[in-house]
Amino acid sequence: MKSENKSNRCAIKRTLLCAAAAAMLVSPMSAFAQAYPARAIRLVTEFIGGSGGDALLRLVMEPVGESMGQPIIVDSRPGAGGLVAGELVARADPDGYTWLGGAPNIHTVRPWVTRTNPFDTQKQLTPITTVAEPYxxxxxxxxxxxxxxxxxxxxxxxxxxxxxxxxxxxxxxxxxxxxxxxxxxxxxxxxxxxxxxxxxxxxxxxxxxxxxxxxxxxxxxxxxxxxxxxxxxxGEERYSEWPGVAPISETVKGFEAPAAWTGLFGPAKLPRALVLRIYKEITISLANPAVKGKLSAIGIQPRGMTPEAFAANIKSQQALIGKIVKSAGIKPVD
Missing domain, CATH: 3.40.190.10 (Periplasmic binding protein-like II)
Incomplete structure (x- = not known):
């Protein structure tokens, strides 16, 4: 009986030690994600202040900031078709305090229309989610x-x-x-x-x-x-303001419009826990009736993708745009 009790105590001790070790590995990031954000978040955008892209990001981010308990400061950095903003975020620490909001250009178009393309968004940025797509x-x-x-x-x-x-x-x-x-x-x-x-x-x-x-x-x-x-x-969906105006795809067989989303990214190596936290907050904001109504009024539809779906969309759009660029004879420039 003593031997059996001793064996049980040893088994319990081993279980507790394993649990403690696992907690040591998991808890730092878990605790960080729970405490995040502890300060203001910087949203770098390629859009000029007062533009449609700037307006839609501010509409979506206002309730996100309220929910997260920290202000989201919009930092407009237009230039080079989104490259200025993209490179700035790529150089930031992957701590969740610097986001990039922008259009598809540097992710899907630029690789095909520039001869020198040292900036690889798939390696230097982390896709989080799409935010919206204009009609x-x-x-x-x-x-x-x-x-x-x-x-x-x-x-x-x-x-x-x-x-x-x-x-x-x-x-x-x-x-x-x-x-x-x-x-x-x-x-x-x-x-x-x-x-x-x-x-x-x-x-x-x-x-x-x-x-x-x-x-x-x-x-x-x-x-x-x-x-x-x-x-x-x-696009595929009719615009509620013009219900009688048909999508191009109903007339032109095989037409698949290149994406026109506004997406949200972080630097490369952004921890998965933070990616999911940010994605969740954006999803909640996009479901907000007030946000949806304001976006609709300016001709924009909420469009949230999971991080995985967003990454896959970027790759498929790159392939589609490559075919269009080659077929159209669009020559790359320096």
Whole structure:
């Protein structure tokens, strides 16, 4: 009996020692994640202050900051198509106090349109989640003889190389959308790159250029006032403001729009516990009816992906955009 009791005590002792050892390994990060955040969080963005991207991030992050008990300070660092902001965050400590909010360009487009691409976002950043995705649209001047995508394609086919379209620049999501349509529909249009979407919209309103690929939210007022036509929605879902305007994919077989999300990233080696904590907070904010309503009012749909789905989306989008760039003959620049 004594031998049996001694054996039981030894077994219990070994169990306690193992549990203590495991606690020593797990508890530091667990405790850190529970205590996080202990100070303000810096959200570095590629968007100019007051822009649509800046506005949507502030809308989503306000309840996140309230929930986490610390302010989220938006630090606008525009430049080089998002590269300035991306490199800044990549150099930050992976402690959860520096986030990156931005568009797909440096993650999915830049690798194909620059000859030198030393910044590898898949190695130097950690995908956390998508935040939102704007409704993109094709708009036209009221004089254009087309009411929908089918009629616009027919118009372009009758006038090869004569129908011009505006975008926010070479290699932009809007440009890639237009190139994919031309490739699939077998038409040829003329690309006119602009530095700002608002300028392009203004020129379509005044008749300087007939067509533009743009943000539905920015064009909404002109369309609703009868100064522009809404020809098509670029994504899969119809825009609630224009329920009669069909997605391009309903007309152009095989059309898959390149992603236009705004995503959230951290530096490389951001601990998994922090990635999941941040993802959870963003998900809660995106489900908030007030946030959803405000985003909808500016033409944006909440769009949250898990960290794994987001990472997979970036890879698949890179492949899709590579095909479009090569087919369109877009040449990389220095």
């Amino acid at each position: 993109l649209a094709v708009i036209a001047h009221t004089s254009v003889p087309a009411r929908n995508m089918k009629e616009l394609i027919e118009h372009a086919r009758r006038n090869p190389g004569k129908v011009a379209f505006a975008t926010s620049g070479i290699g932009s999501t809007f440009h890639l959308d237009a190139e994919l349509i031309q490739m699939l529909a077998g038409i040829k249009m003329v690309h006119v790159p602009y530095k700002a979407l608002q300028q392009a919209i203004g020129d379509v309103v005044s008749g300087v250029i007939p067509v533009s690929f743009t943000l539905a939210g920015q064009a909404k007022g002109f369309v609703n006032a009868g100064k522009l036509k809404a020809i098509a929605i670029v």
